Amino acid sequence: MQKILVIHGPNLALLGEREVNVYGKVTLSQINKGLEKIAKEQKVALKIFQSNHEGKIVDIIGKAKRDGFNAILINPAAYTHTSVAIRDALAAIKLPTIEVHLSNIYSREEFRQHSLISAVATGQICGFGAESYYLGLLACCKILKK
Numbered sequence: 001m002q003k004i005l006v007i008h009g010p011n012l013a014l015l016g017e018r019e020v021n022v023y024g025k026v027t028l029s030q031i032n033k034g035l036e037k038i039a040k041e042q043k044v045a046l047k048i049f050q051s052n053h054e055g056k057i058v059d060i061i062g063k064a065k066r067d068g069f070n071a072i073l074i075n076p077a078a079y080t081h082t083s084v085a086i087r088d089a090l091a092a093i094k095l096p097t098i099e100v101h102l103s104n105i106y107s108r109e110e111f112r113q114h115s116l117i118s119a120v121a122t123g124q125i126c127g128f129g130a131e132s133y134y135l136g137l138l139a140c141c142k143i144l145k146k
C-alpha cells in the first residue's frame with residue numbers, strides 16, 4: 001500500500017477557533033477525519049503530523065523516504081512564506097509533494113503572496129477551505145497511480 005505523509009504546519013491545531021472569517025469553523029480533527037475517509041476509499045495509508053516547530057517539520061521530511069513514504073501533502077502554514085529549511089528538505093528528498101492552503105494566499109496580504117515551497121512542490125492547491133486538503137490528497141493519489 002502507498003504511504004502518504006500529511007504535514008500540518010504551525011497554528012493549524014487552532015483551526016475552528018482561529019480567524020474563523022478567514023479559515024472557517026472546520027477543525028483540524030474534522031479535516032483529518034475527511035482525509036482518512038478519502039485515504040480508505042483510495043486504498044492509501046496516511047500518517048498525519050502537526051507541528052508548530054520548523055525543525056521538527058524538517059526532520060520528518062528528511063526521513064520521509066527512509067520511512068517508506070511515497071508522497072507528501074503539506075500545509076506549511078506561516079512557514080510557507082519564510083522557511084528555506086523546509087523548502088530545502090523537500091528539494092532534498094524529491095518525493096511528489098502537494099502544497100495546500102485553506103485560504104487563497106494570492107488574494108491576501110502581500111507577505112503571504114509568495115510561497116518558498118511551491119517551486120519545489122509538484123503542485124499547489126489553495127483557496128478551497130478544507131476542500132484544498134481533500135483535492136490535494138486526491139492529487140497525490142493520482143500521481144502515485146501514474
Ligand code: DQA
Pocket residue numbers: 010011012075076077078079080100101102103104105112
Ligand atoms: C495558510 C495560509 C498561511 O499564510 C497562514 O500563515 C496559515 C494558513 C492557509 O492554509 O491558508 O497559517 O497556510
